[in-house]
Amino acid sequence: MTFKTIAAVDRQTAKINLHGTFDFSSGPQFLQCGEAALAAPHISDIEIDMGGVRSMDSSALDALLTLREKASSHNRTVTLVGCRRSVLHLLEAANLEPLFAANA
DSSP states (O other): OOOEEEEEEETTEEEEEEEEEESTTTHHHHHHHHHHHHHSTTOOEEEEEEEEEEEEOHHHHHHHHHHHHHHHHTTOEEEEESOOHHHHHHHHHTTOHHHHTOOO
């Protein structure tokens, strides 16, 4: 399955929609998209719509944490929305759900 990111800006929120399998091979593309959002000075929040993510692995968790750390160093937040049950389960198992205010 292919992976794609779709980014948009709504006022001060960068919205990134993810589709496909989020894994080691898609991490760099995700981070590039997230870093572009962080480069915009008017962006205060990054919202990641995970509704299109069919599966993800530990590399994806690492990419999410990396973006969160970079955002935090710029006083910005990262929120996950639209998480499927399998994604929420992985976040819960890794005890990361609270860091992203993840929701379905």
